[in-house]
Every structure is written in C-alpha cells, then in structure tokens.
Amino acid sequence: MLPSLVPLLPTENDWITFDIPSLAQNFWSATFDGLTFGAIYALVALGYTLVYGVLNLINFAHSEVFIVGCYAVFFTLSSLGFGPSAPRLDIWAIILNLLLALVLAMLASAVTAFLLERIAYKPLRKRNAPRLVFLITAIGASFTIQYLIYLWRGPSPELALTMFRPTPIFDVFGTIVDSQQLVIIIAAVIMMVGIDRFISKSRTGRGIRAVAQDPDTATLMGVNKERIIITTFVIGGLLAGAAALFYVMKIPSGVQYSGGFVLGIKAFAAAVLGGIGNVRGALLGGLLLGLIGNYGQILLGNSQWTDVVAFVVLVLVLLLRPEGILGTSLGRSKA
Amino acid sequence: MYRKKVLTSLAAAATFSMLLSACANQAGPGTTESSGSSSKVNIPAISKVDVPSGAVLPAGDGKGSCPSSTTIAYAGAQTGPNAQLGVNIFNGVQLAVDQHNRANPGCQVQFKKFDTEGDPNKATGPVTQMVSEQDIVGVIGLPFSGESKATGNIFEQKGLVHITPSATNPGLTENGWTTFFRGLGNDAVQGPAAAKFLTGKIGAKKVYLVQDDSDYGIGLGTSTSAGLGSALTGTEKVTTGQKDFSAVISKIMNAKADAVYYAGYYAEGAPFAQQLVGKGFTGTFVGPDGVKDDQFIKQAGDASNNAYFTCPCLPGELIPDFASAYKEISKGAEPGTYSIEGYDAATVLLSGIDAGKQSRADLLAWVKAYDKDGLSKHYKWDAKGELQAPTVYGYKVENGKIVPVGPIG
Numbered sequence: 001m002l003p004s005l006v007p008l009l010p011t012e013n014d015w016i017t018f019d020i021p022s023l024a025q026n027f028w029s030a031t032f033d034g035l036t037f038g039a040i041y042a043l044v045a046l047g048y049t050l051v052y053g054v055l056n057l058i059n060f061a062h063s064e065v066f067i068v069g070c071y072a073v074f075f076t077l078s079s080l081g082f083g084p085s086a087p088r089l090d091i092w093a094i095i096l097n098l099l100l101a102l103v104l105a106m107l108a109s110a111v112t113a114f115l116l117e118r119i120a121y122k123p124l125r126k127r128n129a130p131r132l133v134f135l136i137t138a139i140g141a142s143f144t145i146q147y148l149i150y151l152w153r154g155p156s157p158e159l160a161l162t163m164f165r166p167t168p169i170f171d172v173f174g175t176i177v178d179s180q181q182l183v184i185i186i187a188a189v190i191m192m193v194g195i196d197r198f199i200s201k202s203r204t205g206r207g208i209r210a211v212a213q214d215p216d217t218a219t220l221m222g223v224n225k226e227r228i229i230i231t232t233f234v235i236g237g238l239l240a241g242a243a244a245l246f247y248v249m250k251i252p253s254g255v256q257y258s259g260g261f262v263l264g265i266k267a268f269a270a271a272v273l274g275g276i277g278n279v280r281g282a283l284l285g286g287l288l289l290g291l292i293g294n295y296g297q298i299l300l301g302n303s304q305w306t307d308v309v310a311f312v313v314l315v316l317v318l319l320l321r322p323e324g325i326l327g328t329s330l331g332r333s334k335a
Numbered sequence: 336m337y338r339k340k341v342l343t344s345l346a347a348a349a350t351f352s353m354l355l356s357a358c359a360n361q362a363g364p365g366t367t368e369s370s371g372s373s374s375k376v377n378i379p380a381i382s383k384v385d386v387p388s389g390a391v392l393p394a395g396d397g398k399g400s401c402p403s404s405t406t407i408a409y410a411g412a413q414t415g416p417n418a419q420l421g422v423n424i425f426n427g428v429q430l431a432v433d434q435h436n437r438a439n440p441g442c443q444v445q446f447k448k449f450d451t452e453g454d455p456n457k458a459t460g461p462v463t464q465m466v467s468e469q470d471i472v473g474v475i476g477l478p479f480s481g482e483s484k485a486t487g488n489i490f491e492q493k494g495l496v497h498i499t500p501s502a503t504n505p506g507l508t509e510n511g512w513t514t515f516f517r518g519l520g521n522d523a524v525q526g527p528a529a530a531k532f533l534t535g536k537i538g539a540k541k542v543y544l545v546q547d548d549s550d551y552g553i554g555l556g557t558s559t560s561a562g563l564g565s566a567l568t569g570t571e572k573v574t575t576g577q578k579d580f581s582a583v584i585s586k587i588m589n590a591k592a593d594a595v596y597y598a599g600y601y602a603e604g605a606p607f608a609q610q611l612v613g614k615g616f617t618g619t620f621v622g623p624d625g626v627k628d629d630q631f632i633k634q635a636g637d638a639s640n641n642a643y644f645t646c647p648c649l650p651g652e653l654i655p656d657f658a659s660a661y662k663e664i665s666k667g668a669e670p671g672t673y674s675i676e677g678y679d680a681a682t683v684l685l686s687g688i689d690a691g692k693q694s695r696a697d698l699l700a701w702v703k704a705y706d707k708d709g710l711s712k713h714y715k716w717d718a719k720g721e722l723q724a725p726t727v728y729g730y731k732v733e734n735g736k737i738v739p740v741g742p743i744g
Contacts, residue, residue, distance in 0.1 A: 022586065029585035037579075084609060084636025155452065156416050157578075160606050160634055166613055175585075178614070253606035253634070254578045297582045302572045304548070306582075 019301040028175035030294040036181045036250060038290025039188030043243035044267035045274070045282035046195060047113075047236030053212040053277035054232045056131065057121070060138040063264020064145035065113045065237050067257070069244030071149070072108035074158050074255045076101040077248075084252075086165040094164055098245070106241030113237030116141055117230055142264075149257040157259070160252035184246045191242060192283050195235070199279050208232055212277065262307075266293075269314050275324030284325060289314070376537050376619055378643075378731060380738040384653045387708035393431040393682045394438035399689030406445040407432070407684050409677075410462055410476035410486075410497075415452030416576075416602035419630040420672065421478050424500050426665045427651075427677030428475050433664065435685045444688060447471065451482050453600075458482035459489065466493040473497070473684040473698050475677055479600075480504035480551035483515070490514045496699040498683060500676035503624065503647065504554040508719040516702055516716050518680040519673075520647035520725025522551070525623060526558025528727035528744030529596060529645040534566045536729070536743070537619050537643065539594035541568040543587045545607070547599030548574050555598040555623055568592055573603060580607045584614050593618040600625040605634035612638035624648055627672045627730055627737060643740075644730040649711040650739040651675030657710060679709035 023030070044066050051059045080097050081087070087094065120141045124134055166180035199205040210218035211228045219225050247254060247263070254263075266289060274285025289310050296309025317325065409428050412421030425448055432446045449465050451458035458477060465471060466489055474490070474497035477483045483502040490497050491512045498516045499507075505523040507515065533539045542563055546556030560567050568590045571583045587595060595611065595618065597604045604626040611620065612635075620642045622631070627644035635642075651670035652658045657678070661670045687701035706715040715723050729743040 025589050026582070026585050029589070030582060033581040033585065036581075084605075084634055084638070086637060155414060156418065157602075160609055160636075162609065162613070162636060168615070176615075180613075251578045251606075252609065259578070294582060298586070303577060303580075303582055304572065304574050 016300065018299055020299070022301065023295065023299045026298050027295075028172050030298050031291065032172075032175070032177050032181050032185075034291035034294035035287060036184045036290070037294065038270075038287035039185050039192075040243050040247050040250065040286075041263070041267045041270045041289055042192060042283045042286025043188055043239045043246070044263065045271040045286045046192075046239050046279065048268050049271040049274075049276055049279060049282040050199075050208070050232045050236050052271070054208060054229055055121075055134075057134045058138060058268070059116075059233075059236075060135075060264070060268075061116055061120070061141035061145060062113075062236060062240065063260035063267070064142050064149075065109050065116065066240040066244055066247075066264060066267075067149065067255075067260030068112045068145070069105040069109035069237075069241035070248050070255045070259060071153075071158075072105040072241070073101045073245050073248045074161065076104045077161050077163065078159065082161045082163065084160050084162055086162050098163060102242060102245045105244045106238045109241030109244060110234045110237035112145070113233040113240070114230065116145075117233040142261075146257055146261070153257060155257065157253050157256035160255075161248065162252060163249050180249060184250060188243075188246060191239065195239065196279055196283070198235075204228070204231055266307075266310065269311065272324055273314050273317055275326040278324070278326050281324055281326035288325075377641075378536055378729070378740045380731065380733060381741045382653065384650055384739070386654055386710060387713065390708045390710045391682055391686055392710075393435040393678075393685050395435065395686055395689045397438045397440075399435070399439035399442035401442040401444065401688050401693050403443055404445070404470045405442070405472060405688060405693055406447055406468070406470040407473045407475070407681065407688075408447040408449060408465055408468075408471045410449040410458070410465055410474055411451055411478040411482070412453035413448060413450040415454060417453045417479070417600045417625070419628050420501065420600070420625070421453060422665075423628070423671030423674045424475065424478055424677035426661065426668075427500070427670070427674035428681040430661055430664045431678045431681035431685060434660070435689075439689065442689060444685060445470070449476075451477060453479050453482060455479075455481040455485040458486050462486040462489050466490060466495050471495065472688070472693060472695050473702075475500060475680050475684070478502060478673070479549070480507060480554065481549045483507055484510075484550055487512045487515050494695050494699060496684075496695065496702050498680040498702065500680045501624065501648075501673040502551070504550045505558070506550070506554060508721050512720065514699060516720040517722055518676050518683075518714070519722065520727060521721065522555040522558050522623075524725055524744075525645055525647050525727050526555055526560075527562040528647075529555075529559050529621070529623065530562025530564075530566075532643075532645055532729055532743040533594055533596060533621060534563065536740075537594055537621065539592075539619065540566060541590065541592045542566050542594045542596055543568055543590060543592035544570045545583060545587075545595060545597050545599075546570070546572055547577075547603055548572060549599065551625060552599040559596060559598060573599070573607070575599075575603065577603055578606060580610045581614075583607075584611050584616070587611070588614060588616065595620050597622045597626060599623075601628050601631040601634065605631050605639075608635045608642060609638040619643060621645065624672055629668075629671065629737065632732055632735055632737070639732050639735075642732045644737065645727055645743060646672060646730060647725050647727045648673050649675055649726075650728060650730070651678075651711070653739065654710060675711045679711050679714065682709060683714060 047062045166178035168176040207223045207228045270285035270289040271282045274281025292313045293306040293310040297306040409425045412418045449461035478501045480502045498518045500518045503522045505521045546552040608620050624646040627646050632639045651674050687698045692698045692701040729740040
C-alpha cells in the first residue's frame with residue numbers, strides 16, 4: 001500500500017511559493033489587465049445587484065443573459081466579415097461595425113432578461129412562491145438557457161474574432177497600456193457613472209430604490225412595482241450586453257455555451273464583495289476582484305490560482321464585513 | 336429626461352471607445368509587420384518523404400475471409416474542443432477499412448465509432464460500452480493521453496487490443512497494460528527533439544515554455560524543459576479550457592523571450608497565440624503535435640503566420656496515393672496530423688483479421704508479434720507497447736497551410 005501513496009505526497013514543485021520578484025516585475029501590466037477584467041465583472045455585477053436590490057433574488061440566470069450578448073456580438077461581427085485575423089478596414093468602418101454589435105448585443109441581452117423575468121419569475125411572484133423557489137428557478141433557468149445554446153451550437157467555442165489589433169498608447173513605468181485595455185476601461189467606467197447617476201437621479205431610478213427599500217409603501221406611493229421590476233431586469237440586460245462586447249474584445253475565444261458560467265459566478269462574487277444590492281459596491285467589487293485575481297495569479301506563479309485567490313479574498317472580506325465592503329442596500333443608499 | 340441623459344452618455348462612451356479602437360487598428364498591422372519580418376526565422380519546407388517500399392497496405396492479398404460481424408472500432412474525440420485531431424484519425428481508419436473491404440469480398444469488416452469528446456472524464460462511458468460489444472476485436476484509440484490513462488484498465492480487463500495513433504505521454508506504457516500499443520514516438524522522444532529544434536534551427540536564445548494541465552502537456556513540458564537547459568527562461572502553466580492568457584503573456588513579454596513553446600492542444604494554443612501576437616510578441620511560436628492542425632490556423636488567424644510545430648508524425652499529405660485516396664473520404668480535406676498513423680494502425684489490425692486472427696486474444700497476440708513496415712514507419716513494439724525507433728518531424732505555417740520542414744530528431 002505504502003509505495004502507491006508516495007506520488008500523492010507533494011514534491012518540491014508542488015508547494016506554494018510566492019514569486020515576489022515576478023509580481024514586482026509584472027505589477028503594472030497585472031494592474032491594467034486586472035482593471036480591464038474588473039470593469040467587465042463590474043458591468044455584469046450590476047445586473048445581479050440591481051435585481052437583488054429590488055427582488056431579493058439572486059438571478060443566477062444573469063450569466064446566460066450575458067452569454068446571449070456574447071453570441072449576439074459574435075454573430076453580428078462574423079456576418080460583417082470579421083475573423084480571427086485582424087480586420088483590414090478603415091477607422092470608421094470598424095467603429096460602425098462595433099457600435100452595431102454593441103447595440104445588438106445590448107438588445108439581445110435585454111430581450112433575454114425580459115423574457116426570463118416574464119417566463120420564469122413573474123408567474124412565481126403572482127403565486128407568492130417562497131424565496132427558495134425563486135432561487136431554484138433561477139438555477140434551472142440558467143441551465144436551461146445554457147443547454148439550449150449547447151443544443152444549438154454544440155460544445156465547441158465559436159471562432160475567436162479579432163475586432164482590432166491592440167496598439168500601445170502610452171507607457172507606465174515601462175509597461176505598455178494598449179488601446180484595447182483603454183477602450184474597455186474607459187467605456188466601462190463611463191457606463192458605470194451613467195448608471196450610478198441614473199439610479200440616484202432619475203425618476204425610474206428613484207422608483208427602483210423605492211421598491212428596493214419597501215415594495216408595499218412604494219406601491220402605495222404610486223410606483224408601478226411590476227414596471228420597475230421589468231425595467232430593472234432590462235437595465236441589467238443592457239449592461240450585460242455591453243459587457244459582452246468588451247468581454248469578446250478581450251477574450252475572443254470565450255463565446256461558448258458554458259462561457260458565461262464562471263464569469264457570472266465571479267460577477268456575483270464581485271457584487272457580494274462590494275455589498276450586494278449596492279450599485280457602487282458592485283463597481284468597486286468588480287474592479288477589486290479583477291485586480292486581486294490578477295495579482296494572485298502572478299504572485300503564485302500559475303494561472304490556476306486566479307479564482308482561488310479571488311475567492312479566498314472574498315471569504316476573508318466577508319468574515320470581517322459580512323455585508324460587503326460598502327454594505328448599504330440599494331434602497332438606503334443615497335448614491 | 337434623465338433616461339435620455341443616460342442613453343446619451345452610454346452612446347458617448349461607446350463612440351469614444353470605438354474611436355480609440357479604430358485609431359489603434361490603423362496603426363496596428365503596419366507596426367506588427369515591420370517588426371515581424373526582421374526577426375522571423377525561416378526554415379524552408381520539404382516536398383517529399385520516403386515511403387518504405389514493402390509497406391503493408393490494408394488491401395492485403397484480397398483473400399481475407401471473416402464473419403460479417405467482425406468489427407474494429409475507433410474511440411476518441413468526434414466532437415468537443417479538439418475534435419479535429421480525432422477526425423483526422425478516424426478518417427484515416429475509415430480509409431483503411433474501405434480499401435480493405437473493397438479488395439476482400441470475403442471479409443467485410445465493420446467499423447464503429449465511439450465519441451469521447453477527448454475528455455478523460457467522459458471517456459470511460461463510451462469505452463465501457465465498447466468493450467462489452469463482443470464483435471469488436473480491435474480498437475484504434477484513444478487519441479489523447481489523459482483519456483488513454485483513464486481507460487487503459489477497461490481495455491486490459493477485457494483483453495481488447497488497442498493501438499493509439501497519437502497519445503504521446505511517456506507514462507502510459509508504465510502501467511503494466513498488455514493491451515496498450517503506441518503507434519508513434521512518445522514525448523520522451525518529442526521533448527528533446529523539440530528542444531533541439533528550438534535552440535538549433537530556430538536559433539532561439541530565450542525560450543519560454545508554457546504547458547497545459549493535461550497529462551500530455553505536463554509530460555511534454557517536462558521532457559522539453561530538460562532538453563532546453565539554460566535556454567529556458569521561464570515556465571508557465573495554463574488550464575484546459577482557459578480563455579484568458581494576459582498574465583502569462585505579460586510574463587513572456589517582460590522576460591523578452593524570443594521563442595515560446597506551447598505544450599498542449601490547439602483548443603487553448605490557438606487563442607493563446609492570438610492573444611500573444613495581439614500583445615505585440617514578435618518571436619517564434621512553436622507548438623507540438625497537439626497544436627499542429629489546420630484548426631490552429633483557422634482559429635488563430637494571422638497570428639499563426641510563421642508558427643512552427645514539432646510532431647512525431649509523418650506528413651501523409653506528401654504521399655500522393657494516400658493523400659488522394661484520403662481526400663475522397665474526408666470530402667476534400669488534406670490528410671491531417673495522425674491521419675496516416677490512424678491508417679497504419681488500422682492496417683495492422685486488418686492484416687491480422689485477414690490472417691485469421693479473429694478473436695480478441697488472437698488479434699492481441701498478432702499485434703504483439705507484429706514486425707512489418709507501414710506507410711509511415713516500421714511497426715514493431717517492445718514488451719511495454721512502445722514502438723522502436725520513431726522519428727520526429729518539424730512543420731511550419733506557410734501561406735495559411737502547414738508544411739513539413741523535415742526530420743528534426
């Protein structure tokens with residue numbers, strides 16, 4: 001018996017080692033890549049957080065709302081002639097193509113989110129189903145959409161499209177920041193600011209916060225709860241669709257039936273990290289999770305560590321602050 | 336009103352980002368090309384290979400006779416992320432079976448396929464089903480190392496002979512299996528040959544080794560890094576199914592490596608190469624047999640230009656008779672990686688059936704004692720099931736096609 005156990009014992013190479021020189025050397029590139037991913041997580045996390053704020057429902061099928069957006073990007077761009085090689089088009093042609101893909105992806109995701117709400121959740125709400133039933137339905141809806149895509153497209157990832165070949169824009173301590181990272185970070189940040197202002201300032205935003213705080217009182221005050229709920233889902237879908245474009249830009253080979261699953265879990269974790277139900281929490285959580293995962297991966301010398309590090313930090317933060325970093329709920333937040 | 340504002344700002348954000356990206360794109364191709372052409376190595380392609388003159392062909396002497404239920408089978412990927420590697424093989428097997436059956440009216444061998452998706456976790460089901468079908472007397476497969484490791488015992492228990500045309504992990508023959516035979520050189524041969532190729536013909540001074548977490552990638556990575564010695568500047572691991580390689584790539588760029596060897600399959604190798612070139616890497620990308628497929632070119636696009644491969648496989652497309660017959664089976668596609676190895680392995684089994692070895696035990700004994708030339712090389716196995724004296728070839732991408740550059744060790 002004993003000899004067969006020997007290979008199970010860790011050898012010298014299996015111990016966890018901290019590669020600090022490597023982290024120092026790659027710090028800035030890890031930072032910019034981390035922010036890029038963080039921005040994408042944050043956009044998806046907003047969908048989780050808004051729905052949770054309004055319905056107290058963890059919408060596990062949101063990852064599929066996102067992946068539908070990725071497929072919309074893929075089909076739009078591939079039918080416009082994009083392929084794995086860098087496109088030979090002039091500036092304006094690419095801008096128009098990508099804008100079209102953005103709009104269609106946002107539409108596709110929003111429609112998916114809308115249908116999801118109408119088909120999976122509204123009937124349950126009408127019957128006053130217990131909260132657990134919503135959760136199971138969400139998981140069921142997630143798998144249903146995932147495997148519908150599987151039946152349609154098969155298990156293989158779609159062809160990886162190159163939208164444009166990133167070029168260096170500027171230099172930070174010897175690390176090149178390229179156009180792709182800048183596009184994603186800046187566009188995502190503008191969208192986040194937009195959605196934050198929308199929630200805090202607009203009439204619909206106020207309605208969303210009112211329903212999140214106290215649905216019954218909100219209804220008495222003349223807020224149309226059903227309309228607010230559907231709007232929340234649609235906003236989440238629109239943001240997921242935008243995230244889909246950036247995701248496919250960053251990871252072209254990620255368009256696969258199961259491609260949204262892990263990203264969805266991470267975005268959900270980002271929402272929890274920042275404080276679920278809190279819009280700014282989702283933004284902060286997303287960016288932090290992106291950064292931590294990337295640093296951890298380089299520090300521990302292996303990309304398999306990305307998720308481990310990200311989730312260990314999540315657990316540690318929640319041990320100290322169970323309500324998440326920013327904590328407050330959507331309803332009470334003044335933001 | 337506020338909603339309008341939000342929409343405007345969203346649109347502004349999008350427009351802005353597109354502008355940025357477009358500027359980037361314009362500058363893109365120019366810069367990569369100019370820096371690329373100066374540092375790229377170029378090894379000329381070869382146009383013919385030698386075929387053993389007395390090679391055994393599936394047709395045999397045309398006098399074979401066997402029960403109509405006699406079946407050989409293929410187990411391996413038909414779908415899944417690395418499906419093309421399996422398709423190359425079973426088309427080769429299909430060709431051998433067709434040629435055999437056409438020439439031998441008295442022996443119509445059936446051919447069955449079992450899909451594993453190339454996944455060790457999914458392979459045991461189809462293989463268990465396969466070994467329980469008594470009409471199956473011999474098997475071609477499994478193509479990948481991980482799934483071969485997971486299923487070797489099932490074949491062993493039922494005494495069913497199987498020849499893998501492509502699984503190269505050296506450890507597979509260390510399990511004491513008597514039914515496992517490897518129809519090509521293993522990675523203890525490919526790794527050192529790859530190292531020699533990288534530092535010799537390609538002339539790399541700083542090689543970065545990236546390996547995946549499959550049995551194949553780990554084994555090949557280990558044997559290659561041993562051969563590289565001081566030319567190895569760093570090693571990185573990636574995961575099967577990984578989509579994002581930015582951290583690995585930033586390490587490679589910071590290490591200023593002039594060549595990258597990717598020990599793994601094209602499913603990850605193609606997006607990796609695409610992202611690597613996208614980040615401005617101008618060195619040479621070299622992949623092993625698991626990457627050497629047209630799918631790599633298709634998926635990586637122009638990032639595959641001037642990529643090189645190492646492979647313990649013969650360029651079947653340079654054998655005219657084989658290539659033209661293969662195209663009839665494959666609907667016009669050229670023979671791929673391991674097509675000819677699949678064909679040869681099937682020939683070994685078919686010639687046994689023609690010689691009257693039509694039970695599992697007899698066919699197993701036949702393969703054990705086999706000592707003849709096939710189209711790709713001489714087939715004679717040692718007691719563990721390793722082939723004697725295999726060859727490793729170098730290949731490269733030229734004008735969107737994979738072409739051989741000759742033996743490399």
